Amino acid sequence: MQNDKVDQLKHAMKAKKEAEARVAASQEAGGIAPGLEDQYKSRIAELETSLQQAQAALTEAEAKAKDANEKYLRTYAEFDNFRKRIAKEKEEALRYGNEKFVKDLLPVLDGLEQALSHAEASDKQAIVQGVQLVLRQFLKVLENFGVTPVDSVGLPFDPHHHEAMAHHESEEHEPHTVVNEYRRGYKMHDRLIRPSLVTVAKPPEK
Structure with a gap:
C-alpha cells in the first residue's frame, strides 16, 4: 500500500517536470503558440494538484505504517509478557502443585511423632490404637484427593x-x-x- 503511494508520487513529480520542461523548451524556441500557454498552465496546475495529493497520501500512508508498527510492537510485548507469566505459573504449579497434599499429611506426621514419643510410657494396646488412628487419618487424606x-x-x-x-x-x-x-x-x-x-x-x- 505504501509502495503504491510512493510510485504515485514519483509519477506525478515526473509528469510535472516533463510539462515544465516542455514549457521551457517552447519559450526558448521563440515562445509558446497562441492558445497553448493556457493549456500548459492548466496542465501544470493539475499536475501540482496531483503532486500535492500524492504527497498527502504518502504522508498518511507513512503515519498509518508507523501506527501499525507501534501496535505490532505493543502486541508483541504483551504476548511476550503473557508467555513469560504462563511459563512462571507453570513452573510454580510443578514445584508447588502438591502443597495442599503435603499440608494435609502434616497432621498424620504429627500423630506418628506423638505415638513414638509416648511409646515407652504406653502399653502395647495404646500404641496399637495410636497407629490405627494415624492410619485412619492417612486414609482420609488420600480419600480427600480421590485416592x-x-x-x-x-x-x-x-x-x-x-x-x-x-x-x-x-x-x-x-x-x-x-x-x-x-x-x-x-x-x-x-x-x-x-x-x-x-x-x-x-x-x-x-
Whole structure:
C-alpha cells in the first residue's frame, strides 16, 4: 500500500517536470503558440494538484505504517509478557502443585511423632490404637484427593484391579474368589494406581 503511494508520487513529480520542461523548451524556441500557454498552465496546475495529493497520501500512508508498527510492537510485548507469566505459573504449579497434599499429611506426621514419643510410657494396646488412628487419618487424606483402596477379599478376581500371586484350594469359597490380600491396591477416581496382590481360590484337586 505504501509502495503504491510512493510510485504515485514519483509519477506525478515526473509528469510535472516533463510539462515544465516542455514549457521551457517552447519559450526558448521563440515562445509558446497562441492558445497553448493556457493549456500548459492548466496542465501544470493539475499536475501540482496531483503532486500535492500524492504527497498527502504518502504522508498518511507513512503515519498509518508507523501506527501499525507501534501496535505490532505493543502486541508483541504483551504476548511476550503473557508467555513469560504462563511459563512462571507453570513452573510454580510443578514445584508447588502438591502443597495442599503435603499440608494435609502434616497432621498424620504429627500423630506418628506423638505415638513414638509416648511409646515407652504406653502399653502395647495404646500404641496399637495410636497407629490405627494415624492410619485412619492417612486414609482420609488420600480419600480427600480421590485416592481409595481397591476392594479385594471376598470378591471375584478382577484382572483389571487384582494381580494373582498364588492360588489356594478351597471348598469354602467359590472358584476365582479372592481369599487373601498381600498388598492393598489403590485407585485415584476411576484410574488404577496399583493393583492389589491377592490369593485366588480354586477348586480342590480330586
